[in-house]
Amino acid sequence: MRFAWLLLSFLLVPTLAADDNHERDFLSRVRRLTVEGRRAGEGYWSPDGKRLVFQSEREPGNPFYQIYTLDLTTGESKRISPGIGKTTCAFFRPRSDEIEFASTHGDAKSRQLQDEENAFRASGKERRYSWDYDPEMDIYAYSEKTGRLKQLTAARGYDAEGSYSPDGQWIAFTSMRDAYNRPLSDAEKKQLDTDPSYFAEIYIMRADGSGQRRLTNVAGYDGGPFFTHDGSRIVWRRFDVTGVLADVWTMKPDGSDQKQITDFGSMSWAPYEHPSGRYFIFASNKLGFDNFELFMVDAAGTKEPVRVTYSDGFDGLPVPSPDGRQLAWTSTRGGGSAGQLFLAQWNHEKALETLANAPLKKAAKKP
C-alpha cells in the first residue's frame, strides 16, 4: 500500500455525470481491468509491458489483499502471494523472474485477523477503508520459476512500498522501523498509537535484502519511492508532520540532493515518472479533500501541475506503461467506494504540449 487510505474519509460527494472535461485530451479508450473481488489496485507493469502485478481482495476466505499477475493478452490472472494474511505493493524485478511484495503471512495471528475481519464484514457493519501499517509486514521476493519466496526484510515495523531500480539490483522501500528500534519519548509513543506513518522513512537495500540503509530523516511520512527510468534518482512523496499535506520530492539513490518538485498545497502523492523522463504523474486532492485526481508536473518542477482526470471519487496510483503509451491507475469511477484497476491509452505528445504551456509554479500559501 503506497498510500494512507485512512485519510479518504467523510462521505463521498454525489457521483456526477462527468462534466464536459479535458480527460480525453490525455486518456482515451478508458477501460476497466479488474472486476472480480471487492477492490483492487496498485497495478505495476512488467518490463515487457505484457503483464501487470496488482493487489486485490479476491482470495476466497481472505478479506485482505493478495498479489496477482494479470496477463494483458489472455486476461488470465494468477495469485503469486501465499494467500494468507495481508499483502501489498508488488513490483516486477527487471531482468529477473522475481516479483517483490510485502506480506504479513509470517505473523502467527494472520488467520485470526482474517477471521475477525470476515466476522466484522458478515455483521453488515461498515467502516471507512483504512490501512493499518501492520508492523508484521515484511518484504519478500517471489520467484516465478521456482514458486519460492525469499524474505528480504525482518525488522520489527512496517516494511513495504518496495520497488526495484531499472537494473534490478536495488530496492527502494518504506519502513517504520524507526518507531521500534530505539526508546520513544512519551509524545512519540502517543504518535505511534494515533498515526504510525509519522515514523515512515525511505530506505534502500540490495535486491537480496542486504545492505539496508536509511535515506530520509525528516519527521512525517516519507513513502512510496520509485526509481526514475534512468536509475539516477528516486521520486517519492513527503508528508508534513500533520499528515495532511504532501508533496512530490526527488533525490539521488544515496539520499543526497533532496529536491522538492511540487508545492501544491494539498495531498500530492504516488508520483511515478513517465518513461520519457520528462514529467511525473501523481495524485492530489487539490480539488476537494476526498476527490483525488491525477495530475502531472514537469520533471524539474518549474511549472504548475496540470490536471489529468476529471472524475469524482478517487483516481490515484498512476503507472505509465514501459512504452509510455498507456496508463494504468486505480479509480472508483466504476461505482461504489472501492477502487478497481483501470487502463487507458496515454497521449504523451499532448501531455508534453500541455506541460510546455503550463504557467510557472507559484509557491503554495503556507499555513
Add this chain to the structure above:
Amino acid sequence: MTRRSLALVLALTSASAASARADVVSLRRLVTTLASERFAGRQTGTEGERLAREFLVAELKRIGAKPLPGQRDFALPFEFTAGARDAGTTLTLQTGSGKARALSFSDSGDVTGSVVFAGYGLVVPESQDFGYDSYATLDVKDKIVVVLRYFPEDADQKTRGILARYSDLRYKAMAARQHGAKAMLVVTGPRSPNAGELVPMTFDTALAGSGIVAASIDRAAGDAIFAAAGKPLVDVQQSLDSGNPHVAGFDIPTTVTVRAKVERERHTAYNIAGYLPATGRPISEKPWLALGAHYDHLGHGENGSSLASQDEAGRIHGGADDNASGDAAVLALAGILAKQPRPRHVLLAFWSGEELGLLGSAAFLAAPPVKVADVAAYLNFDMVGRMQDNKLSVQASGTSKSWDKLIEQANVKAGFNLSLQPDPYLPTDLANFNTASVPSLNFFTGAHADYHKPSDTADKIDYDDLDRIVGFAATIVRRLQDTPEPLVFAKVEPQTQGGASRAGVRVFTGTVPDYATEAKGLLLGGVVAGGPAEMAGLQKGDVIIEIAGQTIANIYDYTYALDVLKIGQPAKVVYMRGRDRKETTLTPSARK
C-alpha cells in the same frame, strides 16, 4: 475497428477465436433491415412481427441453425391478449342510477348482491409489519364490495409510501376475491384526483380475467349507493384519509346488480428459436447455452409505453436500438459460434411480446422445448447499439459467483469501461431466466433520448462498438463452452418488496431514468417533452439527489419517493448539474 474476414477467424485456434469480430457491414444490414418501415415497428402479433420473423428465420437458416429438438419450425407460437374492451357493462341500483365500466382485468359476468364498503380496499401483507387491513372487521363473503380508488389522501409520508405500494387496482381486486367477495366496485372519491370519473380501460395483457367481476362506477352511482347508508361519500372518505387503520368499513343496506362485459382480443404471436448442435458428443452436465434478444417493438406506439412527443405520435417506432441491435448481436455471435467447436448446444432465441411484459420468454419457459435445468447459462442482449464513452453495462452479474472472473478475463481483451450491476430484476427477458434459476447476463449500452420513440433509428447505431460487444460476448461464450462444470446459480434478493407496480404509481413526473450508469442519485437519461420534469427545467444528465425532502440514492429510492408525491402539489427537487447543486420545483401531474 478493423474488419476481419471470417476465413481468418476460421484459421484461428479456439483459444484465440474469442477475438473474432463479426462483420460491421453485416451488423448494419441486420439492424437497418429490422428497423425499416417494412416491418412497421414489429409490434407483437402483427404483420410487421410476421415479416421480421421471416427475415430472422432466414438468417438463422443461413447460419446453419436448426429448429429445436422435437420442433419442426423455428417459429414457436404463444397466445396473448392484445387488449381488452368494455362491451357494455351496466349497473342497476335500487334507487338512482349511474354508470359503470369494467376494469381491464375483470371477469365477465352478472352479479347481484348486498353491498359492503371496504374503505380503500387496502391489505398490507403481515410481512411488512405495518398493520393496515381494510377487511379486518368486515364479512364480505358473497357480497359486493365498494372500495375507494388510490390510498388515504392526508396520511403522513411514510404511511402513504407503504400504502401506495398496495393500491394497484389489480392488487385490490385480488384482496377482495381472497376475502370471498363476488364483485368489487371502485369509486374515485371526491377528495382524490380524477374524482367521480370512471377508470379508463388500460392496456392489459392477461390471458384471462382476475377471477372476480371488477368495475369502476361514476360519481352518480357512488352517491346513490352511499345515500342508502345515509352517509355522504365525502365525509366517509375524509374519515379514512388520515390513514388511521382503525377506521372501519360498513355494510350498506342496499342491493346492486352489475353486469360486466369484457371482450379480450386473443392473438397469437411467435417466438423464434433454433440451435447450433454441439459439434461432438455434448458435455453431459447442462449441455445447453442460450443466447437471446427480443425482436418485437412498439409498432406505431399504440400500446402506451411509447414516449413519442405529440408531433411524432403514431409514427413507426423502428426500434433500431430496442432491440434490432440485440437481434443483430445474437445473429453475429451465432455466426461466429457456427464456425467453432461446440462442446455444448447453443440455443438461439428471439422473443416476442417483450414490450408487452416479457410475454414471449415467459411462455417459452412455461413450456420449454429444452429442459431449463439443462441450460448452463443465458446471455441476453437488449439495447446494445448506443455506446457512449466506451461504457458497457453488464447486468445480472449476481446470478453466479463465477461471472466476475469471466467478465474480467474477457474485458482485459475487449477493453470496455464496464459498469457491473448484480441485480437480475430487470425489465427485459433475462428476468424470466433468473426466475428459472439460470445464471444469466444482460448486455446494455444505456438509455438515451430516443428510447421508445420513432427517432430510435438505424443511422444512430454505433456499429463498430456493437461489433466489439459481439466479440466480448464471444469470449465469454468460448469460456463457458470450454468449462465442463457449469456455473452455479446464485439467487439475488430483490431490492423491492410488496405489490408495487407502475400501475400503483399515479403521479407523472416525466423523468426518464438512466438505468445504465451507476450514480449516487437518479441520473436522468432524458425528460418527457412537455412533462413536469421538463417544465421544471430538468434535463438529460441532471442527477436528482432529493425530492420532496426524501434523499435519493438510487432508482429504488426514487420509486418510493414518487409514492409520496401529491398530484398538483409542487415538490422541491434538489439536483446536480455538473458540479452545481441546484434546486427547482416540480409539479407532478396525474397518470391516468
